[in-house]
Amino acid sequence: MGESSRKKNKPVIGITIGDINGIGPEVIIKSLEDNRILKQFTPVIYGSGKVISYYRKALDKESFNYQQISSIDKVAHNKVNVLNVWDETIEINPGQANETGGKYAVLSLQKAVADLKEEKIDAIVTAPLAKDLVQSDDFKFPGHTEYLTQEAGESDSLMFLVHDALRVGVVTGHIPLKDVSDKVTKEKIVTKLQKMIKSLQKDFGIKKPRVAVLGLNPHAGENGLLGDEEEKVIVPAIDEVKKGHNIVAGPFPADGFFGMRSYKQYDGVLAMYHDQGLIPFKTMAFEEGVNYTAGLPFVRTSPDHGTAFAIAGKGEADETSFRNALYLANDVIRQRKENHFESDDEK
Known part of the structure; x- marks a missing residue:
């Protein structure tokens, strides 16, 4: 410039x-x-x-x-x-x-x-x-x-909703709900997690970010009873990102995670799909929150x-x-x- x-x-x-x-x-x-x-x-x-x-x-x-x-x-x-x-x-x-x-x-x-x-x-x-x-x-x-x-x-970016200490990103954004399961892949989660961690470091000045990952299914699958995406896709993605010495926890059942205010313990939260992340965010921060495109x-x-x-x-x-x-x-x-x-x- x-x-x-x-x-x-x-x-x-x-x-x-x-x-x-x-x-x-x-x-x-x-x-x-x-x-x-x-x-x-x-x-x-x-x-x-x-x-x-x-x-x-x-x-x-x-x-x-x-x-x-x-x-x-x-x-x-x-x-x-x-x-x-x-x-x-x-x-x-x-x-x-x-x-x-x-x-x-x-x-x-x-x-x-x-x-x-x-x-x-x-x-x-x-x-x-x-x-x-x-x-x-x-x-x-x-x-x-x-x-x-x-x-x-x-090739990709991260939709990142920000309000004070609450920061929520999504793996899948503006797509029909029926397509979410197929789009939630290990590679996609790894990419979004890496973009979130890097953004927290360079855009928000948090040197060692703590990130929480939500499950896709109710109760985060209940050990496979309510879905197997957690065991087959989400956990392996978390494990891979952890290898880079990053602090990543989950997958957490989304309802309890927000209901118990567990997000306060983390610098960023990765939700699997649009409404899973945006409904709690807008409930707590509507008219004050900001949509940031990270990555x-x-x-x-x-x-x-x-x-x-x-x-x-x-x-x-x-x-x-x-x-x-x-x-x-x-x-x-x-x-x-x-x-x-x-x-x-x-x-």
Whole structure:
């Protein structure tokens, strides 16, 4: 990244606007309206000044100031930047799920990722989009995570939900439940565990992380009575990662593990599938937790909620998760610099 985009090593964080008819623009504005945030990093919203202006007026946030730029090379420090990815005026319909919202969410994401890959920005924080509305011949991904993993040139990444000391990753993400058992393989678990451990070390500064692994079946299989994936797949994966002198425990029955607050004894928890990890996480941390994509050469975070069309444009959205996503991105950038990790080390 050139000196023109740097100011006293202050990070430049790109923000994708998400679905313009969802709560993305609202939580972005609410998160950035406190100017104190500008002392820590320089935010760049990838979208349209017209969209931000619409929501600023609709939300009665007239004191929210920003500078419009046409290129990341013209970024203004100590200000909120809005990079105009498109110039045309588009119809904004808060709360309506339509093709327009999906189309422009993708345009915002693609432009931000292009700048990210060229190291013109230090991180990306993605506002929510509707997965079904972004599908096209040019964009066939279940969500942000899968797209960003491909763009990073990686074969895999880790969906990592973070809130204070609670960090939950998943082996399988956005796939049907009926496919989970076949996708939970020894190789997949080993990969996810290694990415979690490495992320805890270099992104969170935990030198010797303690990681817990959940079982797939009720009661973690009950010694084979309720399923054999634990004995045949999960335990061998844990044993292999342990050979690298890593602290890994399990497999634990998921219900008891969370019910007894056992997660407090660990730096990270690896769940086998999406809802197994995200239901307890969101029960404890919804509106505060952050979705972090671990295992990529660049930093990406997002709020742990979706587009919330039902409340879009009403001023009711809670921006805490999005603000926390910004702060986590900033923290990880700084942690990586302190650890002197280079992008190539992650591959």
